[in-house]
Amino acid sequence: MKANEIADMLAETGYPVVYLAWREGDAPGLPYICWYLPNMEPETADNTHWADINTLNVELYTKNKQFDVEAKVEQALLDAGLVFTK
Structure with a gap:
């Protein structure tokens, strides 16, 4: 999966998405x-050399524990066929 595909997949959750970090104040x-x-x-x-296996870290930031928000992100990963741990 390419970087733009990862960003698009995560954006489908409806939450703002950024690679690595937001600029200070943004x-x-x-x-x-x-x-x-x-x-x-x-x-x-x-x-x-057969393939490169990349590790993808996805960090969800919330004010408090929000199971429905987590479930939406997890479903996006599952829909993309990604195996994950949390």
């Missing part, structure tokens, strides 16, 4: 989502 009201790709693991076998 953060919208809560809730909002920050996402980033902290590392990449190459998948190799038989001296051949």
Whole structure:
């Protein structure tokens, strides 16, 4: 999944989305989502590079615990076929 596809998938939740962080003073009201790709693991076998496995971090910021907001983000990840832990 490409960066623009990740951003589009998360934007479908209806919450503001940004890569990594908002500029100081630019953060919208809560809730909002920050996402980033902290590392990449190459998948190799038989001296051949087969694929790059990226880790996707999605951070949901809310004032307090909001199960319905979390569920909406989780559903977007599931609809995209992504496996995740929280």
